[in-house]
Amino acid sequence: MKRKLDALKDDLSWFVDQREHFMLVLDCTDMEVAYVFKVFQIVEGEHVGDVFMLFANEATDADGYVGAIVENVEVQIAGANALRAEDGLEPWPALPEMCRDRRYPASDRLKAVITYLKARLPEGDHHLVVALLPTKMTDRAGYASAIQGLIPRHGLQPWMPNVRVLVRDDRNRPFLIPNLQRETLDLLLFYDRLDLSTDAMTQALVDDAIDPAVPEPERMAAMVQLAALDYSYRRYDQAYAKWSLLFGYYQRMQQPPMQALALNGAADVLRAVGKLPEAKVKYQQGLALAQSLEALPIALVLLMGIGEVCLRLNQWAEAEGYLNLADQIATKTLQTTAKCDILERHGIALRALGRVADAQKKWRACVDLSREFQHHERAESVLGHLIALFREAQMRDEVRKHEQELELVRHEHQLRDHSREAAR
Numbered sequence: 474m475k476r477k478l479d480a481l482k483d484d485l486s487w488f489v490d491q492r493e494h495f496m497l498v499l500d501c502t503d504m505e506v507a508y509v510f511k512v513f514q515i516v517e518g519e520h521v522g523d524v525f526m527l528f529a530n531e532a533t534d535a536d537g538y539v540g541a542i543v544e545n546v547e548v549q550i551a552g553a554n555a556l557r558a559e560d561g562l563e564p565w566p567a568l569p570e571m572c573r574d575r576r577y578p579a580s581d582r583l584k585a586v587i588t589y590l591k592a593r594l595p596e597g598d599h600h601l602v603v604a605l606l607p608t609k610m611t612d613r614a615g616y617a618s619a620i621q622g623l624i625p626r627h628g629l630q631p632w633m634p635n636v637r638v639l640v641r642d643d644r645n646r647p648f649l650i651p652n653l654q655r656e657t658l659d660l661l662l663f664y665d666r667l668d669l670s671t672d673a674m675t676q677a678l679v680d681d682a683i684d685p686a687v688p689e690p691e692r693m694a695a696m697v698q699l700a701a702l703d704y705s706y707r708r709y710d711q712a713y714a715k716w717s718l719l720f721g722y723y724q725r726m727q728q729p730p731m732q733a734l735a736l737n738g739a740a741d742v743l744r745a746v747g748k749l750p751e752a753k754v755k756y757q758q759g760l761a762l763a764q765s766l767e768a769l770p771i772a773l774v775l776l777m778g779i780g781e782v783c784l785r786l787n788q789w790a791e792a793e794g795y796l797n798l799a800d801q802i803a804t805k806t807l808q809t810t811a812k813c814d815i816l817e818r819h820g821i822a823l824r825a826l827g828r829v830a831d832a833q834k835k836w837r838a839c840v841d842l843s844r845e846f847q848h849h850e851r852a853e854s855v856l857g858h859l860i861a862l863f864r865e866a867q868m869r870d871e872v873r874k875h876e877q878e879l880e881l882v883r884h885e886h887q888l889r890d891h892s893r894e895a896a897r
Contacts, residue, residue, distance in 0.1 A: 477677055478512055481667060485516045488637060488662070489523065489602055495625045495633050495660040499606070499641045500650055501667050506606050506641060509667070513604055513639075523600040526590060532607035532616035535579035539586075539619050542605075543572050546586055565593060580622030587623070588632045604639040613648045624653070625660035633660075678702075693722050700738055704745070713742045733763035733771045740778055753782045773802045773811060780818055793822040813843045813851045820858060833862060840878075849886035853879060 488497050501509060510529060517525035530541040547568060554564040571577050572585050591601045605620060620640050625633065642649040650663055681687050681695035700715035720735035740755035756779035763772040776799035783792035796819040803812035816839035823832035836855045843852035856879040863871035 476681075477668070477673075478508060481509070482512045482515055484664065484666075485512060485639075486519060488639075489516065489520055489600055493660075494662045495629070495636065496623065496638045496640065497662045497664055498650055498653065499639060499667065500644050500647070500663065500665040501641055502644050503609055505644075505667055506608060509604075509606060509641075513606075517602075520600070520602075522595065522597070523602060524590065524594055525602045525604070527604045527606065529606055529608050531609040531611050532619075533612050534615040535612075535618040536575050538607070538612075538615055539579040539583045540573075540575075542583065542586060543568065546572075546590070578622070579619045583619055584622050584632070587636065587638070591632065591636055594635065598635070600635050600637055602637045602639070606639060606641050610643045610646075613643065613646070617648060625658055626656070629660060689722075690726075693719060697734070697738075704738065704742060707745075709742050709746055713739055716742065729762040730765060730768040730771055733759040733768060733775065736762070737771065737775050737778060740775075740782075744778065744782055749782050749786055753779060753786070756782065769802055769806055770808075773799055773806065773808065776802065777811065777815060777818075780815070780822075784818060784821060787825075789822050789825040793819065793826060796822055809842065809846050810848060813839055813846070813848050816842070817851060817855050817858070820855070824858075824862070829862065833859065836862075840882075844882065844885070847885075847889060849882055849889065852882045853886065856882060 485497075488494065499506075499509060506529075510527065513525065513527055517523075526546075528542050528545060530538065530545070532538055533541075550565055550568070557564055568589055569585050572582050572589070574582070587601070587603055590603070594601055607616060610616060623638055623640070640649070650665070653661065654663070678695045678699050682692050682699060684692070687695075696715055696719055700712050700719065703709075703712035703715060716735045716738035720732055720739070723731035723735060736755050736759035740752045740759065743749075743752035743755060756775050759775045760772060760779070762768075763775055776795050780792050780796040780799060783789075783795060796815055799815045800812065800819060803809075803815055816835050820832040820835035820839065823829075823835060836859050839855045840852050840859070843849070843855065856875055860872055860875045860879065863875060
């Protein structure tokens, strides 16, 4: 795996530095693009003075996709201006009005955003590297329309020098590369050497983990991913053995966050095989080690795990306490999917404790947040809790209102699924 990612890093670094090509089209799956993000961040760290912008938002319709990018950039402008004010510097101007105006074609609005960002480059020979790499290709036609104006069909345009753009195709259902290969575009390159399929990655991980020539930290990093794979394929004995080995290694290296991660992995295995008290102990041991700021994501996962174990053990007060902490961390780290899951489980604990009004508030917040971010399955599940709650209280009007909302959410869910299927 390390060899594959090192090769990708070298190729991306070369693309940033070269001067003959404007766009690189990556051929990858939704799963593989996550590894591209990590490599992109490494390349960014090696190119001091260059500006890297990664946009990983889901590829919806063209206007929605570009709108999400505009919102992202506006947030970053606000953050940059706050720092500039502290340094006594003039603030950056706002994005051009057309960037937000949907009367303009989405591709023109996206080009205007990139042109604005290029104008913010520091003086000297620096590059702007824009990665338009959606985590999900929900609307292929919409994504293709959004980037259409960036494809260098008419040679080098005035806004293109010192700009590098990365876009992606979907290897499972190609929609960009087959068409672009029929054109002769000197400023465009294709990258089709990224084979990170499950079989290929698993073999690469095994190779790294057992290769004595690979430094021990890298072998252990490969072991972490192999342990996760074992767990996902229900090879619980193998997964537990690997997490135990990893805990010992990271304990020896005095790396508490990674020790916490290993304990979480072991606890997940114990929970999966029904050893709930033992799992609870492992989660608690992990929490004791996940105290630093950098360990917040691990602490969140541990809190969710121990909260679920406490629910299954009918330890309602403990579950409520752990899930309340998890809710706070999910809010702080902007983990909306996790927050929706936590709100549902938190509500269950509160209801079991007799705090019905608090449970209702949690579930209502969960429904609203889930609908906002299209987590329809979670919204449907929680509306079921609310309907049962109101039916028990014989609040017929509330039951009827929430049943109607449930039908509406189911309809939204179907529309989303149909839209995604059509995009494929």
